[in-house]
Amino acid sequence: MPDTSVAARPEARELTYGEAVNAALRRCLDERPDTLLYGEDIAKPGGVFGVTRGLRRDFGDRVFDTPISESAILGSAVGAAMLGRRPIVEIMWVDFSLVAFDQVVNQLANVRYVSRGELTAPVTIRTQQGSAPGACAQHSQSLEALFLHVPGLRVCMPWTAQDAYDLLVAAVASDDPVLVIENRTLYPAGKGPVALGGPVQTPGGLRVRREGSDATVVTWGAMTARVLAAAAGLADEGISLEVLETVWLNPFPTDEIVASATRTGALAVVHEANVTGGFGAEVVARVAGRGVPLRVPPLRLGLPDTRVPAAPSLVAGLLPGPDAVAGSVRDWLRT
Amino acid sequence: MPDTSVAARPEARELTYGEAVNAALRRCLDERPDTLLYGEDIAKPGGVFGVTRGLRRDFGDRVFDTPISESAILGSAVGAAMLGRRPIVEIMWVDFSLVAFDQVVNQLANVRYVSRGELTAPVTIRTQQGSAPGACAQHSQSLEALFLHVPGLRVCMPWTAQDAYDLLVAAVASDDPVLVIENRTLYPAGKGPVALGGPVQTPGGLRVRREGSDATVVTWGAMTARVLAAAAGLADEGISLEVLETVWLNPFPTDEIVASATRTGALAVVHEANVTGGFGAEVVARVAGRGVPLRVPPLRLGLPDTRVPAAPSLVAGLLPGPDAVAGSVRDWLRT
Amino acid sequence: MDGSQPLADLRQVWRMRAFEERVRELRLAGDAVGSIHLGIGQEGVAVGASCLIGPDDAVFATYRGHSWAIACGVEPEKLFAEILGRATGINGGRGGSAHLTAPGYRFFGENSIVGAGAPIACGAALAGRHDGTDRVALTVFGDGAMNQGAVHEAMNFAAAFSLPVVFLCENNSWSELTAIDEMVGEPQLWRRAAGYGMPGERIDGNDPEQVRDRLGDAFEVAREGGGPTLVEAMTQRLVGHYIGDADQYRRPGERERDAENEPVALLTRRLRDAGVPDDEIAGTERAAREEMDAASAVALAAPPADPATAKEHLYA
Amino acid sequence: MDGSQPLADLRQVWRMRAFEERVRELRLAGDAVGSIHLGIGQEGVAVGASCLIGPDDAVFATYRGHSWAIACGVEPEKLFAEILGRATGINGGRGGSAHLTAPGYRFFGENSIVGAGAPIACGAALAGRHDGTDRVALTVFGDGAMNQGAVHEAMNFAAAFSLPVVFLCENNSWSELTAIDEMVGEPQLWRRAAGYGMPGERIDGNDPEQVRDRLGDAFEVAREGGGPTLVEAMTQRLVGHYIGDADQYRRPGERERDAENEPVALLTRRLRDAGVPDDEIAGTERAAREEMDAASAVALAAPPADPATAKEHLYA
Numbered sequence A, B: 001m002p003d004t005s006v007a008a009r010p011e012a013r014e015l016t017y018g019e020a021v022n023a024a025l026r027r028c029l030d031e032r033p034d035t036l037l038y039g040e041d042i043a044k045p046g047g048v049f050g051v052t053r054g055l056r057r058d059f060g061d062r063v064f065d066t067p068i069s070e071s072a073i074l075g076s077a078v079g080a081a082m083l084g085r086r087p088i089v090e091i092m093w094v095d096f097s098l099v100a101f102d103q104v105v106n107q108l109a110n111v112r113y114v115s116r117g118e119l120t121a122p123v124t125i126r127t128q129q130g131s132a133p134g135a136c137a138q139h140s141q142s143l144e145a146l147f148l149h150v151p152g153l154r155v156c157m158p159w160t161a162q163d164a165y166d167l168l169v170a171a172v173a174s175d176d177p178v179l180v181i182e183n184r185t186l187y188p189a190g191k192g193p194v195a196l197g198g199p200v201q202t203p204g205g206l207r208v209r210r211e212g213s214d215a216t217v218v219t220w221g222a223m224t225a226r227v228l229a230a231a232a233g234l235a236d237e238g239i240s241l242e243v244l245e246t247v248w249l250n251p252f253p254t255d256e257i258v259a260s261a262t263r264t265g266a267l268a269v270v271h272e273a274n275v276t277g278g279f280g281a282e283v284v285a286r287v288a289g290r291g292v293p294l295r296v297p298p299l300r301l302g303l304p305d306t307r308v309p310a311a312p313s314l315v316a317g318l319l320p321g322p323d324a325v326a327g328s329v330r331d332w333l334r335t
Numbered sequence C, D: 001m002d003g004s005q006p007l008a009d010l011r012q013v014w015r016m017r018a019f020e021e022r023v024r025e026l027r028l029a030g031d032a033v034g035s036i037h038l039g040i041g042q043e044g045v046a047v048g049a050s051c052l053i054g055p056d057d058a059v060f061a062t063y064r065g066h067s068w069a070i071a072c073g074v075e076p077e078k079l080f081a082e083i084l085g086r087a088t089g090i091n092g093g094r095g096g097s098a099h100l101t102a103p104g105y106r107f108f109g110e111n112s113i114v115g116a117g118a119p120i121a122c123g124a125a126l127a128g129r130h131d132g133t134d135r136v137a138l139t140v141f142g143d144g145a146m147n148q149g150a151v152h153e154a155m156n157f158a159a160a161f162s163l164p165v166v167f168l169c170e171n172n173s174w175s176e177l178t179a180i181d182e183m184v185g186e187p188q189l190w191r192r193a194a195g196y197g198m199p200g201e202r203i204d205g206n207d208p209e210q211v212r213d214r215l216g217d218a219f220e221v222a223r224e225g226g227g228p229t230l231v232e233a234m235t236q237r238l239v240g241h242y243i244g245d246a247d248q249y250r251r252p253g254e255r256e257r258d259a260e261n262e263p264v265a266l267l268t269r270r271l272r273d274a275g276v277p278d279d280e281i282a283g284t285e286r287a288a289r290e291e292m293d294a295a296s297a298v299a300l301a302a303p304p305a306d307p308a309t310a311k312e313h314l315y316a
Ligand SMILES: Cc1ncc(C[n+]2csc(CCOP(=O)(O)OP(=O)(O)O)c2C)c(N)n1
Pocket: B040, B068, B070, B092, B096, B099, C062, C064, C112, C113, C114, C115, C141, C142, C143, C144, C145, C146, C148, C172, C174, C175, C176, C241
């Protein structure tokens, strides 16, 4: 892992997604003495994915390993934030957040509201999720919808290395609690120029990954790659998709999506989470609620409503890949 | 509390909602020796709401109190069910399920799927939720949407005393895990004839609480009362609402709702949960996804996206009552 | 022993008790609504602890936390107003009886999720390690909370990192309507401390003097970098779990024992033994009731929380 | 001591180790994918426990549970097939290496959520109380899991109700890449037992004989209604946390000590001392490797799990 310590000078560095996360953490630890960074295996070992390597060495005891105690990790983050620190904590897999979900929903999200802003809880929770070959049902879920039903909590999901950097820096700077959901399959990937040290962004906004006229496709996280691959293929067939990656899911860019869907007259949402109760429903409901006239009924694609099996052949039969996305979109637009 | 022990003879008894729950539990304990009933304060004290009174006396150590250990309660239910028991456990407030959400999502919901049915987990989780005057932010949430994003778990929400009885009996008889979400404000209410001992129902179905032609309103739980009150008022103004109470949310009666919305040309969903990410989004998305032609954009009403304050005057400003529901529906249909 | 300290203690016990008895009246009259949990009978613990809480310290309590808010110095008027859902409440009506928060008073709040305050307190202690204070975080919870996973995780977390946390278990024998001794294999709850590698002890929570002394040791150890301690303070609630609890689960002899042990009885005996005149003793109650009558009257006169503000302060 | 028992033990250790070494080859060759956690070096515990597990008992393991599945009698072929994602896998490919389940073999499964198996095991024990069996539930977890709330709740739950649960902590000094002794205030983890009111002890998990004996006592106590026990079995993993772990966090001298203590070394020494010929000792390894080569070959020849079945068995 290259030394990302020059983050403060605005310049572009060739970094993977994981290295971009590291660079963002380094910048935050460097610029904000009130930050703390902790979680399981993140300090001395540098993280199970190597993402936090070198930070303990360089920032000392503001960076530390913890027991396997997610309630203690998240709860202590709430308390440290109430008392003026700015903790950045890692929950190794989003699935594990469920052993301590109380601390997110009943504690963290209430701090500012109940105290009318007298107390705040600027906690950043980094986690990662998603399906990867061979992972079992307890290590494969995409759970963003659970967090998106919790008012008081900001949520983002970077897909590019640049966003892995920018969103995390924005999250740490935010005075609200923010959940940053990364994707472990991306850590070693996406090596490319990442601009470091730029201005700190404000939570919100989306990325227009592709402009198009036949349909608006809203997506986020690792599915973005599949959607873009599908869109590229469909373009050759003369189907022009507008691909919007909603890197921030709370706050959600409703207006921009409504505008795009109004222009294209068709809306699809593609995510890796189970379809029923997924955040795709919210996107469809918002657009429908605005009365956007659509040529075809809105389409939702995601993991069908099952658990996630371990065998690659089984998951492949469930989670739509680029071809399946393209096929579904093609069929949908032809009806 | 009247003696509900004659449950086995099909006959109507005058019972409150809470007494109907008691009668259902009594019947299940009576008819199924494989049932166990446990949770905090449910046995000797008969429950904090008195709902389980008398059951310990009559069914002995199959009914017992537990430590304040929701992970142990839910986890042990999973294990007991794997080994052939049929546990009925209580989580006193749905908010508390979050300290042990792992046992629901990562454990209970996976048992059948991962083992291809070699193991099953016929656990019934009874809980209650909702807003009641003076309750704090940690005792007021409506969290059904979280559970409805978990494939493998059935979910129902009785509103009438009869359904409190029937749904619970159906839940216990089901070979799937079922979450039964009651409402504490209803326990002492709704005294009326409840038919006991009838045939065991299968999970699924909905209740047409009112027929109408101008709009379909889907609702569930305690909001049903507010919606029916609003519908009665609007009827005097010549607005005819069809009110569908979806007592089962998983399985969800999509076809019936699509049929109704197709007939009325308008769809509203009203729930007590926060709007964003609420299950209302799913309902709207399903109807929209079927291409049902609607005269007006679908309407969602619920708790706005805030935490729940304790002061009655503050909650009243947030959660729509009958008048606010009527007002919103009136404005909506007039646009 | 001279009577001035026990007299001051009794005065404080009475302030807490008079406050809560007034709350009970307001609840029964319908001025306050919802579940309200009184700590009547348990005041000795908070009274004994109050002088230990330093300016940078942080207190985390439970839904049964009125007395702890008072111990931290929050004006009763603001607490009454909060419980009554008034605009002038310490949280403008958002917290209510069970979720009071007053950071300006070192009171980082009640918590209505059993056990959830313990890990949060660890964070307050952790913050102190980095902000240059000598903060001690005090987390107060019940006997039943000892069986909650979060409390376990917090105790190990604090012990592993030698955090300045004082874990104070108010053992009132009951968790809601269930007896703690039927819900554990070892009813001496303080014995769990050794497994975490921290000191633990059981004390008489009804005696503010003993609380001051023994809990004081725990504070001192924590403040000087010696890490956490678990203190199990034996006490009793003389009332139901919440206002409205029919409270019919008590064991034979329990009420009599409780009446003898509770802090008003204990301190009154001690004052009499020290020769303090009955009138002076009775004066503590009188003064407290007057204070609380006045404070509650002010709160009652305040307007309800304004619904128009209900959506504010969700985000920065 | 006569050599027949240690020889049988070594044979079993080798079956487990050869199984896992074959799994590692398959993973490195890309035939298996995903995170796979090997228990190489820890086999002594499962070998010692295997004969204690009665017909109605129930075993709950973790992601590091291949050896426990073998100890319960699951055919290696079905385990290989599962890990390889084949249709013939014990769970048809749904569980994979980290979520194996074989109820027909008393193996109620691995669990990939740290600590989550402990409360589930309490339920199995509870079921036994009502179904007329004398079931003991064995829950196996790591040192790191001791800091998880669910394990705490399970221990108290079992102790409070005297449930026949044996809590078996395989202490391999590491929780993933972090040393357990830095994550607790009291590294003698078995000492937590007293706080729950149950017996606890630390044993040498590398010695199947000792495991059989001491864990056997815990089984006996549980089976006879004496309630749960916490047994901390000291062991070591000779490999990384998962296949691919660079495993560079070991302390000075650790590897040497581990190599000396691990069950193959220990049993080999014991057999030599008992005068068992080297060839016979070596034969245990040879036989095991042959068995596992053959079993994995069968598994490799099986078709992948059929995607068309992926949605089945979600509901009744
Ligand atoms: C996680 C959780 N489970 C259950 C409850 C419901 N509940 C509220 S108070 C209480 C009893 C707590 O007993 P104890 O810890 O002894 O405190 P006490 O009320 O006696 O002060 C319970 C079970 C809750 N609030 N949170």
